[in-house]
Amino acid sequence: MSSSPDYFGEDTAIFANKELLQVSHLPDGDQIIGREEELKNLGSALRPALNGNTPSNVFLYGKTGTGKSLCSKFISRQMMQRAADNGIRAGFAYVDCLQDSTETQAVQSAGHQLNDPDQTEITIPQSGLSTAAYYKRLWDIIENHYDVAIIILDEVDKLESDHILMQLSRAVESGKLEDSKLGVIGISNKIRYKDDLNERIKSSLCERDYVFPPYDANQLREILYSRDDAFVDDVLDQPVIPHVAALAAQEHGDARQAIDILRYAGEIAEEHGDETVREEHVSLAQEKEEQNRIAELISKAPTHTRYVLLALAFRVQQSTDSAPEIPNKDVYETYQHICEQENSDPLKQRRVRDLLNELEFLGIIKQDRRGRGRGKGGYTVNHLVDEPELVLRACKEDPSPT
DNA sequence: CCTCCACAGGAATTTGCGGGGT
DNA sequence: ACCCCGCAAATTCCTGTGGAGG
Numbered sequence: 001m002s003s004s005p006d007y008f009g010e011d012t013a014i015f016a017n018k019e020l021l022q023v024s025h026l027p028d029g030d031q032i033i034g035r036e037e038e039l040k041n042l043g044s045a046l047r048p049a050l051n052g053n054t055p056s057n058v059f060l061y062g063k064t065g066t067g068k069s070l071c072s073k074f075i076s077r078q079m080m081q082r083a084a085d086n087g088i089r090a091g092f093a094y095v096d097c098l099q100d101s102t103e104t105q106a107v108q109s110a111g112h113q114l115n116d117p118d119q120t121e122i123t124i125p126q127s128g129l130s131t132a133a134y135y136k137r138l139w140d141i142i143e144n145h146y147d148v149a150i151i152i153l154d155e156v157d158k159l160e161s162d163h164i165l166m167q168l169s170r171a172v173e174s175g176k177l178e179d180s181k182l183g184v185i186g187i188s189n190k191i192r193y194k195d196d197l198n199e200r201i202k203s204s205l206c207e208r209d210y211v212f213p214p215y216d217a218n219q220l221r222e223i224l225y226s227r228d229d230a231f232v233d234d235v236l237d238q239p240v241i242p243h244v245a246a247l248a249a250q251e252h253g254d255a256r257q258a259i260d261i262l263r264y265a266g267e268i269a270e271e272h273g274d275e276t277v278r279e280e281h282v283s284l285a286q287e288k289e290e291q292n293r294i295a296e297l298i299s300k301a302p303t304h305t306r307y308v309l310l311a312l313a314f315r316v317q318q319s320t321d322s323a324p325e326i327p328n329k330d331v332y333e334t335y336q337h338i339c340e341q342e343n344s345d346p347l348k349q350r351r352v353r354d355l356l357n358e359l360e361f362l363g364i365i366k367q368d369r370r371g372r373g374r375g376k377g378g379y380t381v382n383h384l385v386d387e388p389e390l391v392l393r394a395c396k397e398d399p400s401p402t
Numbered sequence: 403c404c405t406c407c408a409c410a411g412g413a414a415t416t417t418g419c420g421g422g423g424t
Numbered sequence: 425a426c427c428c429c430g431c432a433a434a435t436t437c438c439t440g441t442g443g444a445g446g
Contacts, residue, residue, distance in 0.1 A: 102431080104432095125422095130429070131430080329409085348434075348436085350411085350435070353409090353411075354434090371443065372408075372444075374407070374445045374446075377406095378441070378442055404445105413439100414435105418431105419430105422429075423429100
């Protein structure tokens with residue numbers, strides 16, 4: 001950090017309650033903006049659970065940051081409390097399928113969240129069990145300790161197999177669960193996801209589906225204003241919130257992004273020792289948000305994926321072209337150099353191709369097929385979506401925790 | 403228009419890990 | 425203590441492919 005002798009800094013002149021700007025912050029009911037309709041729909045789908053009956057399964061669609069996860073967690077929590085008032089044991093598990101993308105991991109995660117080892121005397125190890133064994137423990141937990149359970153599958157489209165959907169939807173009829181009820185909330189970014197599912201799953205899991213539209217600039221503004229208690233009174237320049245809202249609305253109507261940018265703007269003002277948050281902080285904040293998004297994506301990725309991305313970023317940076325296209329082979333060469341520096345055995349080309357495909361899937365890079373010819377063969381070229389400097393900084397940032 | 407080559411990517415196989423059962 | 429299993433990551437092996445050069 002800096003050479004300041006006071007490591008805690010001055011009493012912050014900017015933030016009064018920063019927690020309000022955490023994305024994970026779950027607001028009280030009247031603070032969810034612009035999603036009244038959606039909450040009402042979800043509520044009616046889960047209503048049967050309040051009396052220990054089977055809730056409807058729901059599918060939610062919408063882009064990131066449109067409040068899908070927020071609303072489903074919020075409504076599930078309310079359901080738990082209301083059910084408890086009725087003497088019903090209810091619980092829910094929130095599974096992020098982006099992190100837990102295999103069937104086993106997803107089942108493990110759900111079981112882990114619903115499990116209370118002190119009470120159930122069942123343990124859910126991180127790994128090592130067969131998929132079937134994880135299922136068995138999950139059913140045991142639900143059957144013995146809950147009357148109703150809700151499993152929220154966020155980003156279901158990232159699941160590699162839809163087998164788990166089949167299992168969950170059939171849990172009751174196949175006799176896995178006898179007394180307890182199970183509801184599933186599926187969340188997807190892709191509107192078309194449902195079309196790819198087979199009829200069985202579709203009919204049982206998609207009893208209801210709702211689309212979450214992006215927030216418009218007005219709603220984003222309201223959302224930001226609803227959280228402006230996070231700041232000390234009067235430190236926000238009047239145009240800041242509208243500006244952030246407009247930026248985010250322009251991109252994807254993503255509330256998470258808007259909140260992040262606002263928070264960063266505050267942090268940047270704080271670091272500069274400024275007394276107010278001004279528009280000039282906002283553009284810096286936008287850049288930082290971009291960098292952090294990448295850092296977060298790659299922090300979940302294995303070391304070599306990061307090397308591959310680094311290799312591409314280096315090539316792009318060195319290129320004089322304004323829109324550089326780097327062939328896979330060149331990326332691989334640079335990647336080998338990086339591995340040498342890092343004292344780590346390079347993966348084979350085949351694997352690196354797969355890693356590049358994964359990076360494209362994460363939306364960090366774009367790929368294109370390029371011309372072939374006699375004696376040349378065909379090849380794939382890679383572009384960075386963001387600025388190479390941002391990527392490089394993001395890669396360096398986290399020295400891998402876990 | 404046909405050919406031909408270097409690369410793409412599917413499939414099969416191996417390796418490594420974490421944790422059961424006996 | 426031992427062996428064994430299932431999974432994911434990595435590797436090996438292989439076939440398919442598009443379009444510039446002939």
